[in-house]
Amino acid sequence: MSDDVITIDGPAASGKSTVAKRVADELDLIHIDSGSLYRAITWQALRNGIVAAQATISHDFLDAMQVSTDLKGNSITFLVDGTDPGLDLRSQSVAAAVSDVAAVPDVRRKVTECLRQAAQSRRAVVEGRDIGSVVFPNARFKFYLDATADERARRRHAESTVPSSGVQEVLHALQTRDRKDSTRSASPLTIPSGAVVIDTTTLSIDSVVDTILSSVSDDAGKAEKEEIR
Numbered sequence: 001m002s003d004d005v006i007t008i009d010g011p012a013a014s015g016k017s018t019v020a021k022r023v024a025d026e027l028d029l030i031h032i033d034s035g036s037l038y039r040a041i042t043w044q045a046l047r048n049g050i051v052a053a054q055a056t057i058s059h060d061f062l063d064a065m066q067v068s069t070d071l072k073g074n075s076i077t078f079l080v081d082g083t084d085p086g087l088d089l090r091s092q093s094v095a096a097a098v099s100d101v102a103a104v105p106d107v108r109r110k111v112t113e114c115l116r117q118a119a120q121s122r123r124a125v126v127e128g129r130d131i132g133s134v135v136f137p138n139a140r141f142k143f144y145l146d147a148t149a150d151e152r153a154r155r156r157h158a159e160s161t162v163p164s165s166g167v168q169e170v171l172h173a174l175q176t177r178d179r180k181d182s183t184r185s186a187s188p189l190t191i192p193s194g195a196v197v198i199d200t201t202t203l204s205i206d207s208v209v210d211t212i213l214s215s216v217s218d219d220a221g222k223a224e225k226e227e228i229r
């Protein structure tokens with residue numbers, strides 16, 4: 001398993017995706033969004049008429065599902081049974097079901113295996129909820145981004161393409177998602193041991209990216225000095 005990864009975990013709308021992509025761009029690394037794989041599996045389950053309740057995602061269904069990867073720019077895209085779900089990953093139906101699908105232990109095992117494989121032969125920035133705690137517990141660099149629920153709801157609402165939902169509605173959906181993600185028994189959202197925690201509530205994307213880049217380069221500098229000694 002590659003430990004040469006940068007992990008970025010945190011709740012929904014904590015700024016993970018934008019930050020992870022920017023850090024990967026700056027360091028010329030591959031960017032892997034693990035949430036997109038949970039969404040792709042959910043999409044395929046829904047297409048196959050499988051209701052996204054935990055008990056209905058069978059071991060056989062997951063076993064038969066082929067997950068492959070494609071590189072678009074520096075970001076990994078996950079294909080399920082040869083198909084890229086594309087914008088469907090962000091559909092309402094996938095969004096409504098994905099937390100339940102992501103709570104199924106067999107689904108988590110499959111995603112963990114695919115993520116380790118995707119990062120095996122290349123350095124990557126991997127984002128999600130359990131990346132530093134479960135998928136790459138020995139990663140050299142771990143970060144955990146957070147922000148208040150109100151601020152995260154404000155961000156989600158501002159980027160929302162569904163005009164009918166107000167900030168309060170978005171806040172409620174976000175809190176429900178947070179609760180499911182952090183209370184499930186299989187690898188819940190948690191601050192990984194050894195992670196640098198960054199509260200992004202009042203920070204710009206640029207300053208979060210800068211904080212991560214300087215933390216990575218400080219550590220690289222220290223390692224170099226130790227080697228010279």
Ligand code: DC
Pocket residue numbers: 012034035036038039098099102127128129130131177181
């Ligand atoms: O980050 P996102 O909204 O695309 O994540 C979709 C869902 O997948 C969300 O309910 C959290 C879950 N998820 C997870 O449980 N573990 C991860 N490593 C990534 C996402």
